[in-house]
Amino acid sequence: MTLFENIKPGARLRGLDGGGIAEIVQVARFGADALNLVFRVNGRVAERLVYRGEETAFELVEAGRALGFDADGGLLRLASEAYRIRLAHLFDPYLAVSASQIEALPHQITAVYGEMLPRQPLRFLLADDPGAGKTIMAGLLIKELLIRGDLDRCLIVAPGSLVEQWQDELSEKFGLRFDALTRDQIEASVTGNPFAECRRLIMRLDMAARSDELKAKLVAAPEWDLVICDEAHRMSASYFGGEVKETQRHKLGKLLGTRTRNLLLMSATPHNGKEADFQLFMGLLDADRADSDGSRPGIPI
Template identity: 65%
Template sequence: QAISVVFRDHNGTVAESVLYRDDEHRLEVEQSGRAWSFDADGALLRLVTEANRVKLAHYFDPYLAIHTSLVDPLPHQISAVYGEMLPRQPLRFLLADDPGAGKTIMAGLLMKELIARSDLERCLVVAPGSLVEQWQDELGQKFNLEFDILSRDMIENSRSGNPFSDRDRLIVRLDVLARNEELQEKLMSAREWDLII
């Protein structure tokens, strides 16, 4: 009765040995591992590894926002975001397409890509009053981006006194902002925005 054992020695060299029943008395089970062995929680290692993979995903998938969103962008939207907007640093881009051409989709793709690259934390969307709910809904449903719409309550109950400093993702009605000089001053004195649409 013999068994063949394949093992690594302390130098990491792989070796093989045949053991017989007579060898049993000189064998013992080693309780301590090597200095470089892994004895932490495997679930935590998996979580950290996955977080790092997600953080670096844009290096391996140049169209990450498309693949992680619920949209099927049209060719002109892809070329605008990936061919014109993303390569420009700093970005100064006027997107003036016709109504219904997918400006919200282009903006959402741009936001998702910038977030994946850690280039976007604070974003302000200034939209016509009749479209703010549409912007909020589309950004939330299609891109999983949660935005608050600036409201009178938000202005009056601001913790800091400046509602633009209280939130990192905000949608503002263009007409409200245009008519209210005090609100414009608060916008100008708020923390810097990474992106204004």
């Protein structure tokens, strides 16, 4: 480190002023090559602008202090508060509940905090009755992961009729803003890939399932931290004539599983009574644990 970088408050320099050894009081940097110095010489306070190269005429008599208490206190308080919030979940294990406009029910607490959060990475099927509050559970999961710093990019895939409901629920109850993917948004995208530009999106299931272009954009975009698929039973496949019949929705589900770290499937009717079809559906979560013939048990619900 050169003398120019070593000029700090408290340093004593010879050659800065003709009156004698100057004690630096304050240093203001203008870019990498200019310093404005306020210094004291024999009880007199003076100021001088010094450019890089001029320090060769100076002699460092005494180095300045390495640490000081003259930084911006507001920035310190801001950093401390940010760090406190980042660690808040250690002192309040149900922080998302108290920070949201909801009254969580016991089965919702058990599902989110007892089953989903401890699983990292998460590959989970949330199968519950209609009206049990699966959207609430998903919102709690999203907010908890955000609070803990484990989530930045989140994609929700839902039937078209439920997209606005998802937006309203997440906004009103959890203070989370999600954009609904539209054709206009795709055309107005600066890079041509809204999946790369937006960190929180809600996408219509059939819009993506029927579009090879959107699937290609999903592959080209960075991976998601969490993908949630509502009414996930619509992504199921079936056996017919001894062969697997895959729908476009099922192919989309397989693609989404490869583009995310955490995958949550939500459905009130995950099982259609055919075990082989159910194993194909569970293969969306973990293809290695569901044989093509459906002979092996799937992942526990």
